[in-house]
Amino acid sequence: MKKSITVLSILYTTTIFAQVAIGKKATTAESDISLEFYDSMDNVKGIVIPWVSTILDTPVVYNSTTGSGYRGMQGTIVDGTIIFDLSDKKMKYRKAGAWFDLTGDPTFPLTVKDKSNNDITFTQFNSIDSSLQDEKKESNSAKVTIGINGESDTTSGILVLTDTNKAMVLPKVANPHLNLMNPTPGMMVYDTTNRQLAVYNGTIWSFWKP
Numbered sequence: 001m002k003k004s005i006t007v008l009s010i011l012y013t014t015t016i017f018a019q020v021a022i023g024k025k026a027t028t029a030e031s032d033i034s035l036e037f038y039d040s041m042d043n044v045k046g047i048v049i050p051w052v053s054t055i056l057d058t059p060v061v062y063n064s065t066t067g068s069g070y071r072g073m074q075g076t077i078v079d080g081t082i083i084f085d086l087s088d089k090k091m092k093y094r095k096a097g098a099w100f101d102l103t104g105d106p107t108f109p110l111t112v113k114d115k116s117n118n119d120i121t122f123t124q125f126n127s128i129d130s131s132l133q134d135e136k137k138e139s140n141s142a143k144v145t146i147g148i149n150g151e152s153d154t155t156s157g158i159l160v161l162t163d164t165n166k167a168m169v170l171p172k173v174a175n176p177h178l179n180l181m182n183p184t185p186g187m188m189v190y191d192t193t194n195r196q197l198a199v200y201n202g203t204i205w206s207f208w209k210p
Helices: none
Strands: 014-017 020-022 033-037 082-085 090-095 098-101 110-113 119-122 143-146 159-161 167-169 187-191 196-200 205-208
Touching: none
Parallel strands: 014 143, 020 033, 033 167, 143 159
Antiparallel strands: 082 090, 090 098, 110 119, 187 196, 196 205
16 A cells, blocks of 8 residues: 555545545534544444555565565655554654654563453564555555645645644544454554554554543
């Protein structure tokens, strides 16, 4: 997903929207929402953040002729950018001009409980199969903007919310570490049970509260 996002597959053009609802007919009425997802109590789906690499030639050597591989992130990276970094298998967001680690540094071996309360032990982060995108050339024009001034926005990103008075509402899932059976690396949801942000890096869920 070098420069793509699971919920919006726009490949070769810039597309502009005012408000967007995915999995439901419309955003919540009279709300300051730019982007909102299906939010019924039975939801078991999340949003998958773009898979990129902050390090040149990792995990695959960049080929300047074909455009395959990874050349690191290009352009000006603005605060608020969220990525799944293939170079170290971590979820990150941009804060004060630097990357902030949302996954953390767990101590291995790490033992966690599954839905059946069985122990699962990890000795390292699981490997990530990025072969679907490794050999693809990134489209520099691929971009979706939601909000005012979308057509003139120059922010480097695949999905940019341009409004200054609206926000995205994440998919809501109760206990995602128990109820999402096959989460994808880079997944992000709002845990309605514990009222916190939950992110998945392909091995573990990490949780954040304000």
